[in-house]
Amino acid sequence: METIRVIKKLNRNMKMFLIVNLIECFVMGVFNTFVGIYLKEIGYGEHFVGYVLSINTLVIAFGSVFSAYLLEKIGRRYSFMLGFLFTAAGSIGIIFVHSKILILFMSVAVGFGLSVRATAEGMFITENTPEENRVAVFSLSYVIYNLGYVLATFLGGVISSYMAHVVDSKTAVQIIFVISTFMSLIAIIPIALMKDPKNHVPRDMKGCFKAYKNIMKKNVIAFMIYYGIIGVGAGLVVPFFSIYLKYSMNISDAVVGSILSISQFGCIVGGMIIPFLVSRMGRARTVIFCQLISIPFLLSIMFPQGLIMLTIAFFMRNGLMNMATPVMQNLEMDLIEEDERTNLSSLAAVVQNLSRAIGITAGGFIMEHISYNAPYFVTVVLYVIGVLIFRSIYKSDLIGKK
Numbered sequence: 001m002e003t004i005r006v007i008k009k010l011n012r013n014m015k016m017f018l019i020v021n022l023i024e025c026f027v028m029g030v031f032n033t034f035v036g037i038y039l040k041e042i043g044y045g046e047h048f049v050g051y052v053l054s055i056n057t058l059v060i061a062f063g064s065v066f067s068a069y070l071l072e073k074i075g076r077r078y079s080f081m082l083g084f085l086f087t088a089a090g091s092i093g094i095i096f097v098h099s100k101i102l103i104l105f106m107s108v109a110v111g112f113g114l115s116v117r118a119t120a121e122g123m124f125i126t127e128n129t130p131e132e133n134r135v136a137v138f139s140l141s142y143v144i145y146n147l148g149y150v151l152a153t154f155l156g157g158v159i160s161s162y163m164a165h166v167v168d169s170k171t172a173v174q175i176i177f178v179i180s181t182f183m184s185l186i187a188i189i190p191i192a193l194m195k196d197p198k199n200h201v202p203r204d205m206k207g208c209f210k211a212y213k214n215i216m217k218k219n220v221i222a223f224m225i226y227y228g229i230i231g232v233g234a235g236l237v238v239p240f241f242s243i244y245l246k247y248s249m250n251i252s253d254a255v256v257g258s259i260l261s262i263s264q265f266g267c268i269v270g271g272m273i274i275p276f277l278v279s280r281m282g283r284a285r286t287v288i289f290c291q292l293i294s295i296p297f298l299l300s301i302m303f304p305q306g307l308i309m310l311t312i313a314f315f316m317r318n319g320l321m322n323m324a325t326p327v328m329q330n331l332e333m334d335l336i337e338e339d340e341r342t343n344l345s346s347l348a349a350v351v352q353n354l355s356r357a358i359g360i361t362a363g364g365f366i367m368e369h370i371s372y373n374a375p376y377f378v379t380v381v382l383y384v385i386g387v388l389i390f391r392s393i394y395k396s397d398l399i400g401k402k
Contacts (some may be wrong), residue, residue, distance in 0.1 A: 006102035006136040014137065016190040020080060021141055022148045023187040024117050029152025030180040031056070031110055034160075034173050037095065041170040042098060052107045054357055059111025060118060061353030067112075067119040068346035069208045075196040076212035081188055082114030088184035095174045095399075111288045113184075115250040118349045123341035126333040127197060135283065136275045138326030143271035150264050152180075154205055156401060179251040211343040215336050220344065223332060226389045227348060228355040230291075234321075235359020237298075240367060241314070244301075255307065263314035270323025283331055284394035287324040293385050295380055302373045331394075335363055 018322075070079040090109030097103055121141065129137045156176050163172035166259040237244075241263075245256045270290075277286045297317040301310065336344050363375045 002012055004193040006133050006140065009133060010137070011128055011327075013194050014125070016194050017124055018126070018141060018144055019190045020187050021117065021121070021142050023183050024084070024114065024395075025145045025148025026152045027091065027180050027184050028114055029149040030156055030176060031091065031151050034105075034156055034176055038095070038170070038173045038177070038312060039103070041173065044100075048100065052103060054360070055104055056107045056111040057353050057357050059108050060115045061350045061357070063112040063115035063288045063352075064119040064346040064349035067116045070116070071123070071342050072121055072208055076124060077191055077194045077196055078193070079116050079120065080191045081346070083113045083192075084184045084187045084191070085113070086110070087113030088181045089113075089175050092181040094175050100301045103396050115307075115349065119342065119346045122329045122333050122345045122348070125329075126341055127338070134330050135278050135327060139271045139331050142274075142323075142326040143268050146264060146271065150261070150268070153261070153264075164329070208343070211340050212347065215340050215344050215347070217335070220335050220347075222389060222393050224337060224347065224351045226352045226386050229382050229386040229389065231352045231355030232359040232362070233379040233386065236366070236379045236382075237361035239360050240363055240375070244367075249310070251307075259307075259311050262311055263318040266315040266317075266319025266365040267322045270319035271326065274323050274326060278327060283327050284390075287327050287331075288387055288391055290320045291326040291383060291390075295383055298376060299380060302376050 007015075032053070035052060039049050039052065065081065067083070070082065074082075086109045090106040090111075090113065093109065094103060094106040097106060125137055125141060126134065159176055159179070160172045162171075163175055167175075176177060241260060242256050244258060245251045253257075274286065274290075277289070281289060294317050297313045297320065300313045301317065305313070332344060333341055366375045366378070
């Protein structure tokens with residue numbers, strides 16, 4: 001197996017990072033899944049829940065700029081530790097406070113903590129793996145990312161259901177957040193086993209911001225526009241999948257949960273087969289192929305069909321659209337010089353999270369004032385435009401070698 005061969009060749013830094021990645025995605029899954037339930041239990045409405053999640057997303061976006069500075073100033077290892085301490089503080093703090101201001105403050109803490117890994121991932125993988133193994137390692141990291149999220153929702157649900165027989169729902173969710181906090185602190189152990197690059201030269205704030213100016217090249221700007229368009233398109237529909245299924249398709253909560261859980265496995269399966277596709281089609285062709293083929297499945301979700309076909313549509317759409325993510329991360333890192341990777345990672349995090357937040361706002365408005373189906377048509381148009389921009393960036397590669 002290619003994946004097993006690559007894992008055996010990973011250095012200690014990468015092995016520890018994959019463990020850290022699993023833990024952080026578990027923690028993020030717990031927060032995203034259960035913070036709304038907890039806030040509802042203590043008396044807050046959906047509007048405030050949406051506000052808390054939006055703030056969290058925006059902090060991940062803009063916090064990545066400061067995270068980039070930290071990664072260059074104090075190094076990778078101490079930055080990761082600081083990030084997990086912030087995540088742990090926010091996760092445990094949110095169950096002890098009840099005022100809106102303090103709850104938002106805890107959401108900000110979690111968001112900043114998550115921004116460190118989001119900023120560091122592409123740069124860290126690139127500097128710790130040889131070029132011939134990078135696509136496979138990016139794919140492995142992506143699979144672990146989704147596995148952590150699935151484990152969070154599954155185990156969190158099991159624990160919550162079990163504890164509900166012993167304590168009330170509010171306390172059950174609090175216990176889940178305590179477990180999440182403990183996992184954040186456990187992550188410090190593999191982080192401590194990491195080593196910073198021997199040739200790492202700390203940069204001050206001025207040098208860090210100067211690097212942003214240096215990376216603003218034509219292809220980088222085009223790549224960020226591509227990210228932004230795809231992000232808006234995803235924001236229009238993805239966060240509303242559960243609402244769409246429940247209220248437009250009249251599907252029960254249990255079936256909605258099952259469909260979305262199965263669709264998440266599409267990302268895991270896709271992440272496992274993407275290295276094979278790249279070896280046959282090349283990186284740029286693989287991205288274009290996966291994202292274009294996902295569009296018919298997205299469109300099919302809007303039309304009446306049986307539950308089996310609907311589940312297949314969600315599985316295929318989720319897998320195909322997202323399986324190209326590791327390849328895009330790999331291509332992104334090749335656009336700039338080695339010492340500029342941290343800045344590009346943070347810029348990409350800003351664009352992706354900010355555009356998604358814009359899409360979420362627009363998607364909610366369109367669904368409420370026009371129809372549940374309308375955002376899907378807009379998303380299809382945006383996806384096609386995004387793919388065309390991506391193709392223009394790698395036109396010479398597509399004409400020539402793979």
